[in-house]
Amino acid sequence: MIRLTFLLVLTSLLSLQGFAQIDTERGHCGTHDEPLDRLKANIAYAKANPLQSRMTTWIPIRFHLIGETDGTNAVSTNNVLDMITSINVDFAPHNMQFFLDDTGGDVFDFTFSDQLYNETQNFQNFRISQKASNAITVYIPNNATPPGGTGNGVTLGYYSPRGDFLVFKKSEVNSNSATASHEIGHFLSLPHPFRGWDCATWTNTTNDEGFVTSPVTNTIANFCGFSAQIELVSRGSDGNCATAGDLFCDTQADYGVGFGWRNCNYTGGVQDATGTPLDPDENNFMGYFIGCNPYEFTPEQVAAMNADYLSVRRSFLRQTSPTSTEPVTERVSVISPADGGTTPFSNQATIDWEPVPNAEFYFVEVGDRRSLQSNNLIFDDVVASTSLTLNDLEGGEEYYYRIRPFSQASFGDRGSTMSFITGSVSGVSSQPEAVTSMTLFPNPTSIGGASTLKIDAAESGEITIVVRDLTGRVLATTKERVITGDNVIDMRNSVPSVKGTYTLSVSNAKGLSSKRFTVF
Numbered sequence: 001m002i003r004l005t006f007l008l009v010l011t012s013l014l015s016l017q018g019f020a021q022i023d024t025e026r027g028h029c030g031t032h033d034e035p036l037d038r039l040k041a042n043i044a045y046a047k048a049n050p051l052q053s054r055m056t057t058w059i060p061i062r063f064h065l066i067g068e069t070d071g072t073n074a075v076s077t078n079n080v081l082d083m084i085t086s087i088n089v090d091f092a093p094h095n096m097q098f099f100l101d102d103t104g105g106d107v108f109d110f111t112f113s114d115q116l117y118n119e120t121q122n123f124q125n126f127r128i129s130q131k132a133s134n135a136i137t138v139y140i141p142n143n144a145t146p147p148g149g150t151g152n153g154v155t156l157g158y159y160s161p162r163g164d165f166l167v168f169k170k171s172e173v174n175s176n177s178a179t180a181s182h183e184i185g186h187f188l189s190l191p192h193p194f195r196g197w198d199c200a201t202w203t204n205t206t207n208d209e210g211f212v213t214s215p216v217t218n219t220i221a222n223f224c225g226f227s228a229q230i231e232l233v234s235r236g237s238d239g240n241c242a243t244a245g246d247l248f249c250d251t252q253a254d255y256g257v258g259f260g261w262r263n264c265n266y267t268g269g270v271q272d273a274t275g276t277p278l279d280p281d282e283n284n285f286m287g288y289f290i291g292c293n294p295y296e297f298t299p300e301q302v303a304a305m306n307a308d309y310l311s312v313r314r315s316f317l318r319q320t321s322p323t324s325t326e327p328v329t330e331r332v333s334v335i336s337p338a339d340g341g342t343t344p345f346s347n348q349a350t351i352d353w354e355p356v357p358n359a360e361f362y363f364v365e366v367g368d369r370r371s372l373q374s375n376n377l378i379f380d381d382v383v384a385s386t387s388l389t390l391n392d393l394e395g396g397e398e399y400y401y402r403i404r405p406f407s408q409a410s411f412g413d414r415g416s417t418m419s420f421i422t423g424s425v426s427g428v429s430s431q432p433e434a435v436t437s438m439t440l441f442p443n444p445t446s447i448g449g450a451s452t453l454k455i456d457a458a459e460s461g462e463i464t465i466v467v468r469d470l471t472g473r474v475l476a477t478t479k480e481r482v483i484t485g486d487n488v489i490d491m492r493n494s495v496p497s498v499k500g501t502y503t504l505s506v507s508n509a510k511g512l513s514s515k516r517f518t519v520f
Helices: 037-048 077-094 115-118 126-128 179-187 301-310 310-317
Strands: 008-010 019-023 056-065 098-099 108-112 136-140 155-160 165-168 333-337 348-353 361-367 377-383 386-393 398-406 420-421 437-441 450-459 461-469 476-484 483-492 500-507 512-519
Touching: 037 301, 056 077, 056 115, 056 301, 077 098, 077 179, 077 301, 077 348, 077 361, 077 377, 098 301, 108 500, 108 512, 115 126, 126 136, 155 179, 165 179, 301 310, 348 361, 377 386, 450 461, 450 500, 476 483, 476 500
Parallel strands: 056 098, 056 108, 056 136, 136 165
Antiparallel strands: 008 019, 019 155, 155 165, 333 348, 348 386, 361 377, 361 398, 398 420, 437 450, 450 483, 461 476, 461 500, 500 512
């Protein structure tokens, strides 16, 4: 599998103690290390309990997609599904696989906030409050700048030991970036092989800040505000690989020389204190050499990750399992409308398709251009049914769509793009809005917390308020009377008691209005 990757460099802020990755073309940030107690415990456990051949370990993961306040620009679900497919390819040799947590009946969380989307403020507390209780949590905003960080937009991703979550930059979410597997390695306790050198940039044999010359005679590296013992190249009795650098003896000594190196054969000549030239692992997932596919984890790294998964700290990852691990291999077979066919009505179309074996969900995209880019979509969402009705279409127009079947553990493919043309007869009445405007706040809201619905009604009368999950199942129904103008309704008793994303609808004799909201 040929995959591109970015040359990355670690960063973290003291307030976050987080691992981060930076595109070297655009910036370099300092590092503050996390304590090694957890890694040392994992290494000790792995040595005392050698890995045996075993069945696949399934690890739940929860993606929180962040868009702008107007409800647009969240990362494409297709890209997320492509990325988790890629992660599973990377971890398959080690019998570790990841599946989508579906707590609350849906497989993705959404938040729409300009500030969160652009990562310009300290959102540590928000992330912690939104974190899944039984899965690895991954937040995907437009930018991944850590709280307190500078150079907005340059960080590709990071792991926060304090919050115990991951953040990926939106543009990194695809099938062609190794960022995700690298960060999951951090989540499961792995440091970089060049631990201690994260803030050192080499030019030939001399650090560009003049701190170090080659051979490196220092015993301690202290470039980022923390100290780390410098690892020797030797793996013999005179070596120190078990106590220096990343503490692994099957990863080679690396002083951060991959940062800025432009190929996969290091010949820079940097020497350790004994005068031995470095021979780093250019294709290790936790290193920074660019384009050295296929990347790999070493046996000691794998053992440490498994020990971390089995630790008390990670017990929350062992509470759930996927409904099925059978693969989703078939594409969707559409019943109607026929590809390129004409629908009966001008302003409505219903797409029906056959169930796909082992599929639990379907990601549907509909747009007015074949490219199906985010800026031309009229619908993009996950549904659990095999039918979708679209309203408020234009007569005589061609619309394009594709349907991706997937499950918690198998993620299908995007399938072929199909089309239909709307007819000229307006046989279906478009649903008018029930109220002039409606706002639910706060959104996201918390379980048991205050929740208020503000409605601007064009006329007085009775309304029906319905809360549904994303499968359409009705969870709560209430009736209220409103007056013309502003109305405030307490929704505390209607907020679901399970984290997830839901739909709130208001209906009356005039029509229907709806809004999506998130419970954390």
